[in-house]
Amino acid sequence: MTADVSDVEAVRLTLGNKDQFSVLVLRYESKLRRYLRRLGVRNDDDQTDLLQDIFIKTYKNLNGYDQTLQFSSWIYRIAHNEAVSHFRKRSVRPEGNSVLEGDDVVSLIASGDDLMKELTANDDGRVLGEALKHLDEKYHDIIVLRYFEGKEYEEIADILLLPIGSVATRLFRAKAKLKELLVTKLS
Amino acid sequence: MTNDNEPRKEKDIALSILSRIEHEHVVPTPRSHFLLREGVVWSIGIFAVVFGALAVAGIMFTGEFSDWEYYEATHDTFFTFLIAIMPYTWIVTLVVFAVLAYEAVHRTKRGYRYPLPVLILLSVGTSIVLGASAFLMGAGPAIDMQAAKFVPFHHSLIERKLALWNKPERGIVSGTVTEIAPFGDSFTLLSPDNVLHTIRMDTLDESMREEISVGEAMRVFAPVSSRDEMAIDDESESMAMSAGQVADTTFMASEEASEGVSEEAENNSMMMKIAPEDPESPQQEEDERGVGSPNPTPFREACLVLPFDRERGREVRGDRKIFREKVSKECMKTFREDRRERVK
Numbered sequence: 001m002t003a004d005v006s007d008v009e010a011v012r013l014t015l016g017n018k019d020q021f022s023v024l025v026l027r028y029e030s031k032l033r034r035y036l037r038r039l040g041v042r043n044d045d046d047q048t049d050l051l052q053d054i055f056i057k058t059y060k061n062l063n064g065y066d067q068t069l070q071f072s073s074w075i076y077r078i079a080h081n082e083a084v085s086h087f088r089k090r091s092v093r094p095e096g097n098s099v100l101e102g103d104d105v106v107s108l109i110a111s112g113d114d115l116m117k118e119l120t121a122n123d124d125g126r127v128l129g130e131a132l133k134h135l136d137e138k139y140h141d142i143i144v145l146r147y148f149e150g151k152e153y154e155e156i157a158d159i160l161l162l163p164i165g166s167v168a169t170r171l172f173r174a175k176a177k178l179k180e181l182l183v184t185k186l187s
Numbered sequence: 188m189t190n191d192n193e194p195r196k197e198k199d200i201a202l203s204i205l206s207r208i209e210h211e212h213v214v215p216t217p218r219s220h221f222l223l224r225e226g227v228v229w230s231i232g233i234f235a236v237v238f239g240a241l242a243v244a245g246i247m248f249t250g251e252f253s254d255w256e257y258y259e260a261t262h263d264t265f266f267t268f269l270i271a272i273m274p275y276t277w278i279v280t281l282v283v284f285a286v287l288a289y290e291a292v293h294r295t296k297r298g299y300r301y302p303l304p305v306l307i308l309l310s311v312g313t314s315i316v317l318g319a320s321a322f323l324m325g326a327g328p329a330i331d332m333q334a335a336k337f338v339p340f341h342h343s344l345i346e347r348k349l350a351l352w353n354k355p356e357r358g359i360v361s362g363t364v365t366e367i368a369p370f371g372d373s374f375t376l377l378s379p380d381n382v383l384h385t386i387r388m389d390t391l392d393e394s395m396r397e398e399i400s401v402g403e404a405m406r407v408f409a410p411v412s413s414r415d416e417m418a419i420d421d422e423s424e425s426m427a428m429s430a431g432q433v434a435d436t437t438f439m440a441s442e443e444a445s446e447g448v449s450e451e452a453e454n455n456s457m458m459m460k461i462a463p464e465d466p467e468s469p470q471q472e473e474d475e476r477g478v479g480s481p482n483p484t485p486f487r488e489a490c491l492v493l494p495f496d497r498e499r500g501r502e503v504r505g506d507r508k509i510f511r512e513k514v515s516k517e518c519m520k521t522f523r524e525d526r527r528e529r530v531k
Binding site: 015018019021022025026029048051052055056059060061062063064066068157161162163164165166 | 198200201202203204205207208209213214215216217218220221296297299300301302
């Protein structure tokens, strides 16, 4: 069994033979692990445990997968919900810096915004990461999905179960809040 | 078949997941579960919209037949009238089911894609269309009466109007006609609080007199001037004291009220309802005649009668002209004097 099959085809094959599920696991494991880290799950063991839970849940709900959605949006939705539950169970806020080594998101977030460009002009990601840590959960998550995971508005809407209009509004507000925090931090 | 170049960690994860699926006997939830869930959620949404439609029909029915034309008789101001007739139960019902419809549709597979205003507008809009259709097809009374049977705190429109109109101190009474006098010059009304009112109809418009029949639920506009003095007609008294216990007594009003009243009415000024159950005591007889009675019940002369069609739940539509034009000038004068006294 190769990994060239589409996600939809991989789902169909998995429902016939559970061993085919490894295709989807291998395809999404690293992406989801990075996503969990950006959401604030820093500990490796926690990440592994969560990933297991995410994939088990995905397997259980394969018959409920709506093929009008992209599979990646659907599995990201499960991952997001599991991360939120994880934080709630432990009553902890997301930890660590969402900006990981190699992330080139500073310019991406600042693009089209002169003030933001100015604020992040000499930033290697650390200041931005610190500011992101202090954002409200809902603003933090949408910034991560848009600028770190590179998701389009429609995908974000499917992941967070929001109307597309609400995605745009929330993103706008998230950037405004981030700007405020950057101004505070840099001053 | 896996790619041998993939990091070992990922392969380990994949193997551990497959192993867990095997050992814990994890199986995909059947498709029927998801279909059933979707079906239940949609059913709740549809049910909520339908109940919202019933509420809309109830609101429209209440709004249409709330005696707007006679608010001056029942309330001091239009604002207090509005507060009194507002269909609170129906409005709360509509809001509750609109929220339920939104929550249900929002939880369907694609419902989250639609913003809150759109979903609320769609559900309330559909309820309005369905409810208006039901109302126009005449379902309003049936919905209102069924709701009165099954919904707590809700009274049917007729019950509410009977209560609204049962304010003798304002000159308005409501109830069921229990008896019409042999000469057809008065009738007896049993109010919701079990008080018998005897009401004369000498000066009542002919078209309104025809509406009165035994068993009919009526609202009566019969103001009594608070300045009227009480008088007793001895001739009527001997006629009336035939047998049994008096259930209610009315007395002829003063000179002012009697100005417009016919000679026959003057001669038959006291009407008594006799219930032949208990023998009268001499003291009771005196009380019933009003002799020495400190607070005799004012005599009522009907200026306006409005029937309900209670059995079929139908409301007889009023006309603003009736109140202003058909009610006699003397009656309106008495009503306005009463109102001024009350407001003082």
